[in-house]
Amino acid sequence: MKNTFFKLSIVLFAIANLTSCKKQLETAPKNSLDLTFALNTREGLQATLISIYNSMQGSGYYGRDFVVIPELLADNCEITTNNTNRFINQANNTPNNHVNIWSGAYSNINRANVVLSAIDANPSVTALEKQVWKGEAYFLRALLYHDLVRTYARAPLYLNSGRGGVFDLGVPILTTPVIAANAIVLPARKTVSEVYDFIIQDLTLANSLLLNTGSNYRPRRVAAQALAARVELYRGNWAQSERWADSVILQNTTPLAPALTYFNNTAAAPSWGNAHPEQIFGLGYQTGEGNPGTDCLQYIYYRNLLVTPSIQGYADVTTQLSLRNDMGVVANVSTDQRFTRLVNLQVKSSQQCYFSTKWPGLRTLGQDDIMLLRTSEVVLTRAEARANQGIAKEPLAIADLNQTRTRAGLTALPTSGVGAPTGAALLNEIAKERRVELAYEGHRLFDLLRTGKDVNKNPSNIIFGSNAYDYLIAGILQADHDTNPNLVRNPGY
């Protein structure tokens, strides 16, 4: 019995011993890391910054939707009769069908906030990297907030004007990273002007931090300035907009391209879609990365992609009559080279179609560059900013306008005297030129909204300030309304 008791106690001791080992429940994932650890490394911060670009490459954002849908909601593009069922509701302006960047943009803003909050304390990030990465984070955050505010809020110039209504709420501004459950917040919307102030503040910081060296697939100082010019134009800060645009143009890092390199060098290797000479900032796609596949931009826009072996895209998006009119198209012929060289005429299921070839599918499917800021836009921004500052600057505005006009094969407008447009006529001329120059690139809806114009769609005109106009401004994600009582709904939703 004593023997048994002895043996039993050994067994019990062994069991007790086994259970007391502390490491026995330690496990570690290998495709993810502990968050706190990762954010304290230089590489973790860099990867977080990089992931923002990767996210923007996706088809839900600049990879397709944010470029195509603003064209379809407005008067530039429409869906072909025979189609793959994509974007029909947006083309028909059915309420609740808009771009959907809300959660994606805020996820990216959170990443930018993570970088900005953690980078200063990190000893392994060099001083230069700190400067540039912070600059990029400020730039990206500004870009994201501007995309949010122009999608989900009313345009600054028409707030409280009686025409645009009195709804002046923008979007919530988050500057603190959420990386723990106890940091979850229920933010309220800031006013539109607060959001614009915040964006300019970020861009001013980005401008002071970024350098003008390096690839134009990452933002440089000129990118911050070009975006600031756009943002100030959106809120009618004409002088500021002109000043930023001037600065971009004077630095001459990506001068306005001549027709030869602007359109294409050869038909087999067009400049569009591939390292365009006037790209200030754009998204590039390396082989096998961030590739949206058949959800890419060229697939929805274009039919005969240039990639070898040739692929047929969906080619569901064609050009509306209204844009073709502004392109000067009569009987399928125009003197405007932006029509003759960047629009592909095809008959699809017995419908005459006009497909944009700005993303020709030259490289592997889904890997054409997507330009977000380019010199022509800055020149036309400056033209508009100048034309809005009174008669004195009109000749300068016309000179800007003529630069893109003549390159496209149109005649130059007289800068003064007889035949020189002035006042509203000049602004209309600039708006038309901007529409044609930036067609298919996702600007049209926002240019109409910010200038308070009707959307002249055949057959359904959307009148500025009408009920239908409410739906040109996107509704905030229902899930966010469900979970955040502080979030006020947009009118009409």
Next chain:
Amino acid sequence: MRKLILTLSVILCFVLNAAAQERTISGKVTNDKNVAVQGVSVTSLDGKYGTQTDKDGNYSLKVPSNVRTLNFSNVNYETLSLTISPNGLVNPILTSKDSRLDEIVVVGYETKKRRDVSAPISKVNGKDIADRPTPSFVNAMQGQMAGVQINSFNGVPGGAVNIKVRGAISVAAGAGGAVNPLYIIDGVQVSNANPGGLGYGNGFEATASSSLLNAINPDDIESIEVLKDPATASIYGVQAANGVVIITTKKGKQGKSKVTFGTSFGFTNVIKKLDILNATEAVQLGYEANVNRFGPTAAQTLNFLAATGGTVSNGSVNPINNNDWQNVAFRQGFMQNYNLGISGGNEKTTFLISAGYDNMEGHVIASNYKRGTFRINLDNKINDKLSVGTSLTLSTSTQEGVLNGGSFGNPVRNAFLSFPTNTPYLPSGVLRSASNGTWFGGIDNFLTYTDYDINFANTKSLIGNVNLLYKFNKYFNFRSTFSTNYNTFEEKQFNDPRYSGAGTNGAVAKFSRQIRDFQTNHVLNYNQTFGRKHNVTGLAGYEYRVNINTSFSGSGTGLALPQFTTLSSTAIPTGVTEGFGDFKLSSTFAKLGYAYDDKYIVSFTARRDGSSRFGSGQQYGIFPAASVAWKLSKEKFFGSNFSAKNDIKLRFSYGITGSQDALGNYTNRSLFGLSGEYLNLPGGTPAQLGNPDLSWEENATTNLGIDITTLNKRVALEVDVYRSERSKLLINLPIPSTNGFTTIGRNVGKAEVKGIDIGLRTTNIIARDFQWTTNFNFAFNKNKILDLGPGQTQIGTLYKVGQQLNSIFTQKYAGVNPADGRPMYYDTLGNITYTPLARDRYYLEASLDPTFNGGITNTITYKGFELRFQFIYQGGNYIQNSDASFVQRAGSTFDRNQIKSQMERWQKPGDITRVPRPYQGGTLPSAASNFLFSDRFFERGDFARLKEVTLTYNFSRELLDRFKLSNASFFISGFNLATWSNYTGYDPELQGNDFGTYPQARQSTLGLNVTF
């Protein structure tokens, strides 16, 4: 030296005994039916003297005069002790044992007799599951156990099976998601969680052969037990909330080595074909759909007629070809099965070696399944105190399959959708297809997939354990077990470049996964009886488990020649992934049992589980349970006569178990994950908001049961009622996405399941050569969601507080307007609407989950013949018949075939019908679509099925002796022979959504079993 003394004393003892005065006792042993019993051991009480009865039941035994009593024992009879009569004759009559009450059941780290158990356990024995034409033992359990619902997900050969114990539920699993019990195979815990792969959700039905349970050859199984109640299951703690299934394999027995050989072969066919339209009818509907929309002379109408070869005369059409694609998709499959076993042993060592091979051709083209299994079970007594045992299973199974769901390559779905004017081949022998422009319609010829593509999967599995048992003394023993479960899964898909679509030029994808699982447990057992009436049992143990899951996949496109089918031959790599996951469990457990006079039984268990899946704030959970049983029949007021013939037991138990299945391996942590790349730099991002309080889901069950064995033990009834409260359910609570995240997991959900299980076994007729027994069982359970977290009353439409899980929220169809043929629906006010809105939806009165199920098995033996037939039934649920929403469109999608009922379409004002007017595209002017998803496509899933009929002939003793066999039998079986159901799809046995599901087969087999 000590040994020598021992040996000497034994010898001395014999000598002394021999010297005592002896006498010869003889007699004949018969049973209660007056049949002589062979092989009864006749012994003195001390066991020193003994013999066995011969085949006429006679015995003769010399015993010393001081032996006054003899013991008569045999496995099939109650042991009897009789005093030796003065004339030296003892002729006992043995009564048959109620084998159920004395059968051994495994109750969490110990074994007990059923009569001593105070909680419900379901058990089936090996012979009840043998000779089934399914590679998984789980199918064979169907309809045999009360409260254990078993459904095939599909009829793929070797297909995965869903087993649900007492209506187990999980919100996190999602609709149609499996809620798996814990499987323990010879002491080794085996997870059957869906392991994923290339094909899961991506077309190929490969989840089937990867089911880890297919590693076990049903022929090797001695018994399967299901622990349904927390009182027994809670010793398995956080893995036991959905029940525990314990599989015990056969072991060798002492004696002459036995060789068993079994083989069977048979055929498999589709159970039913759908009544679809012939070409004339299909073209007629398509023609009307075009005419109604575009007019009789429109280009669309003429094009349709030209493409389908139809000509119109007097408004009716005459197509050229007529092909029933079901005849192309389905075939008669052949299957065969071989098993060989060798077992035996002596008093020190017993062994069993077995091998099996199955080859099954599916009844759907291009699908088949092969499996080989090997097993060795070995037990050795090292000495009186120490013994060692091992069991090892190796298996490999290979599956070739077809695509599933809505894929154009799914032969099952396209068997009824492909337009009947298409024939499979051109006269030249080339396949008709969309790519060579010889095919009508948007669905491609599925033969371009099944004839050319490869969908291949292979699973290899090793399950093994070694255990050491040390007996300290009569009361204490200690067992250490070390086990491993190693599983590799390989999957391959190849799309032939000839039919892979423009620009792709063929594609290859390959996936491989390994699971390594190591477990060890150490258990101290105690069992002692004090003063004859107080029995105390106890155990304490420790267990540790590590599970590591790694995977790798690669894919590419662009093949030079279709004969190149490997990943290396692709021109463009399109993806490479490596997966990793691990979890660890560390647990201590204890159990204490007390029985007074075999009348009052109480038992307490507790387990403390630590899991790497729990958050740091909740790393350990405790799962207690208690049960009491009262053997009423033993009470004095019934009298001893009553208690000898009847057994009545009341049981009550309460216990808590857990589940960690809803938690991912790292769900509780704040994680930084990879997130794409940009300009050749890798991206990463905060990927998960941690929640240190995240932990297990809980199941607290109260069970009340009664067992009655009566009428001379010919009727045995078991009834259990229970209520399970499922709390701490993992819910992904939405948070404002402005935070950069959209959800955070919290243990806030709550639901309940209430149910009843009834099992009834009766021996209806028992005569000399004839016996008829019936096993009937019935289970009913219903669940209700009680809470979905703060501020949340609904998740989607499937989960709503106050409703059953997987409730159906849909439009209500009101038939067709007789005036114009438009489909009508009800709005929220119950008025007719033609354009129902999202708000005009209703909850149907039942959910997608069955509420009742059961089976009835009859076994009739007459001389050497045994006839077994089994019915199963199930119902209370709806099936979402997604296929119906394609074949019931009144021809409005003119390139899809329809079922016959669609000919009753609305044609002219005044027609009363439920089938709308054909209209190309489906949307009549001022109406919702002809095939808008509504209650029209949710059909009752109730069914009864004649699952099995088996006739077995056992060779007579004379024949066996002549061939020098110890046993031999022939059998012929049929499975899924008849089905009673109103379901319009192929098979009501599936659950949830029927969308091109591979249906079950009707099988017939012929087999032979021989033992040498």
